[in-house]
Amino acid sequence: MGEQKSLTIKGNMATALGAKLCRPNVVPAYPITPSTLFPEKMSEFIADGELDASMINVESEHSAMSACIGASATGARVVTASASQGVALMHEMLFIASGMRLPIVMAVGNRALSAPINIWCDHQDTIASRDSGWLQFYAENNQEGLDLMINAFRIAEDDRVLLPVMVGIDAFVLTHTIEGVDVPAQEDVDNFLPTYDPKQGTLNPKEPATFGSFAPPEFYQEFKQAQTQAIEDSRSVIDEVFDDYAERFGRQYNKVSTFECDDADIILLTMGSMSGTAREAVRKMRKDGKKVGLAKLTVFRPFPMPELKDILGDAKGVAVIERNISPGFGGAVFAELGATFVNEKDRPIMKNFITGLGGRDIFIENFEEMYQKTKDAVEASKVEEPVEWINMNEEVTR
Amino acid sequence: MSVKITIGAINKKHGSSKEYKTGGWRTMCPEVDLEKCISCYKCYDYCPDAAIKKTEDGIEIDLDYCKGCGICGNECPVKAIIMVKEEK
Ligand code: SF4
Ligand code: SF4
Numbered sequence: 001m002g003e004q005k006s007l008t009i010k011g012n013m014a015t016a017l018g019a020k021l022c023r024p025n026v027v028p029a030y031p032i033t034p035s036t037l038f039p040e041k042m043s044e045f046i047a048d049g050e051l052d053a054s055m056i057n058v059e060s061e062h063s064a065m066s067a068c069i070g071a072s073a074t075g076a077r078v079v080t081a082s083a084s085q086g087v088a089l090m091h092e093m094l095f096i097a098s099g100m101r102l103p104i105v106m107a108v109g110n111r112a113l114s115a116p117i118n119i120w121c122d123h124q125d126t127i128a129s130r131d132s133g134w135l136q137f138y139a140e141n142n143q144e145g146l147d148l149m150i151n152a153f154r155i156a157e158d159d160r161v162l163l164p165v166m167v168g169i170d171a172f173v174l175t176h177t178i179e180g181v182d183v184p185a186q187e188d189v190d191n192f193l194p195t196y197d198p199k200q201g202t203l204n205p206k207e208p209a210t211f212g213s214f215a216p217p218e219f220y221q222e223f224k225q226a227q228t229q230a231i232e233d234s235r236s237v238i239d240e241v242f243d244d245y246a247e248r249f250g251r252q253y254n255k256v257s258t259f260e261c262d263d264a265d266i267i268l269l270t271m272g273s274m275s276g277t278a279r280e281a282v283r284k285m286r287k288d289g290k291k292v293g294l295a296k297l298t299v300f301r302p303f304p305m306p307e308l309k310d311i312l313g314d315a316k317g318v319a320v321i322e323r324n325i326s327p328g329f330g331g332a333v334f335a336e337l338g339a340t341f342v343n344e345k346d347r348p349i350m351k352n353f354i355t356g357l358g359g360r361d362i363f364i365e366n367f368e369e370m371y372q373k374t375k376d377a378v379e380a381s382k383v384e385e386p387v388e389w390i391n392m393n394e395e396v397t398r
Numbered sequence: 399m400s401v402k403i404t405i406g407a408i409n410k411k412h413g414s415s416k417e418y419k420t421g422g423w424r425t426m427c428p429e430v431d432l433e434k435c436i437s438c439y440k441c442y443d444y445c446p447d448a449a450i451k452k453t454e455d456g457i458e459i460d461l462d463y464c465k466g467c468g469i470c471g472n473e474c475p476v477k478a479i480i481m482v483k484e485e486k
Contacts, residue, residue: 073406101406162405200405210409216418222403 001248002185011174012037014142014181015081015107015167018149020045021189022105025076028056028067030086033119034175035109038081061086065093065104072102073211075202077153080104083171084111087125091132097164098133099227100212103156103196104164107149110138110272110323111171112358120359121171123272126300127324127332133227135165135234136301140275142179144298145169147251150189154241157196161234163227170273172359184249192248231302238299255299256307260286264293265316266374267348269308271297271333274321274362281367292371297333305340312337317349317378319370321390323356330354330387349378355390366391420447424466426481432456434478441470441479 009017016038019027027046029039045051056071058064061082072078082090087108097104112122126136137152139145145167152165169175184192203211215223238255246252259279261267270278275296285292295311297304312318322331329335334352341347351374356362370390377383435456442450442457449464450457456478459470471479 099407201408201410207410208412211406213407213409214415214418215407219401219403223407226403226405 002188004182004184004249006180006182008178008180009142010037010176010178011139011142011145011169012081012107012109012176013041014146015149015169016041016045017181017183018146019079019105019107020051021184021186022077022079022150022153022193023051023190024053024079026054026056026068026071026078027080028058028064028071028078029080030058030061030064030082032061032083032086033109034111034171035081035083035086035107037175038107038109042079061089062093065090065097068104068106069093069097069100069102070203072097072104073100073203075196075198077157077196078102078104079106081107081109083109084113084119084125087129088113091129094129094132094134094164096212099223101162101200101227101230102164103153103162105149105152105156106134106164106166107145108166108168109171109175110168118358119171121173121273121323122357122359123168123323124325124357126166126168129166130301130332133163133231134301135163135231135299136168137165137299138168138272138297139170139174140273140296140298142169142174142177143181143251144253145174146181146183147245147249147253148298150184150193151241151245151253154193155234155237158234158237158241159199161230161237162200163230163234168272173273188248192245235302235304253298254307255297255304256311257296257298258311259294259296261293261295261311261315263291265291266371266378267293267295267312267315267318268367268371269295269297269312269318269320269333269337271300272323274323274356277362277364278321278367281364281371284364285368285371290371300333303336303340308337308340309344312348313344313346315348317351317374319351319353319374321353321355321362321367321370325354325357334387349374349381349383350386351377351383352387353390354387360391362391419462421449421462421464424461424464424484426466426468427461427484428459428464428466428468428470428479429482430457430459431478431480434476436476436478438475440473440475444469444473
């Protein structure tokens, strides 16, 4: 094993370095805040001769994803990056990428959607793509951003999966923040990630074939079921790959990772960079004698139902804290967690907290408040207000 | 018919769209009385699915593609085509 190099780098550089270590062949990308550094770095690597790949500069994100699809169908390893409106503009093509079973990897600098225009951290962009058939991973810090990119390629290209993956890193909080990151040696990543071998066939002018061909009502449903089965099968592949990565590189990832959950009455469920603050809040509350724990979702798609049942099943209350909102309902994780437990007789009280939208900071005292509100609901054995907004700006009136 | 689906709906067989028969949508089926037919080919001109072939003694309807819309029967000047309920 080669030595890992310690660098202090921005989140975008971490995902770009992770991608580079995977030796992609094609990088179609369109710049957008806060992900612009990713295509910039990739074109630098190519120009400096550090990466042997083709950069395709396109005129929009719709074209970026279209080019990803075409390139990936030829059997190339393909990576791109986007955010917010860019992911929204790709929406149509996202479904085509997954339906064609192309293992494209995309780094997303998770950012709010307009209107009003806002470039800051928010999970709405990828959450709005949750039904697109892509796997979705969310990083807590820059190290996770780099590691998850490498894991993403291996999982995506596995014969049992063959599906695209999004790796979310929070806008600015990670994309533009410099942190220490351990970077694996190239030869070790080469050993971890075999060459992509698309046995299903590749786009090749010498052997013409139709890709993503027409399926009438007699067959469409079977295709969709096969695709859904592949994302189901990815569950065990993810565990396998995360464990292998831990063995080789010393960093263990889990679909859901826990902190102080064993004897916890109340568990905070988080996603992305807020998990770091939440962990500090749990430490502080533990010192005050409160039985609180933290569960962090790293994998949102496939939604880790069995793991969440296991981790949260014995708690009295769960605070589901989200940087997204489905207007007319609540947060996406809350909906899915509710469904995860719907057939269980014994289940924790669940409360949903919407906060951190459009780059709003989430402070330790906010986590303490959400803990308390959940605890109050547990003690009252009822939930008056299932969905609450936290850390509202009191100076704003309407 | 047994069909094997492929990963990513990749179809390596050329010209296979010809195998896709669309006549299954039909609920009404045209029936031709060639005794009455005067070979004017109005039905041939009007069929929106090009499902009618000209033959020596009149016409022939390709039921693999006919949708049963009834336009042919409506246009036929001698009522040589009647629409009957499709037996499935
Ligand atoms: S329209 Fe009637 S008469 Fe004319 S070709 Fe058709 S079936 Fe025969
Ligand atoms: S019923 Fe309609 S589709 Fe069928 S042959 Fe007549 S015109 Fe064509």
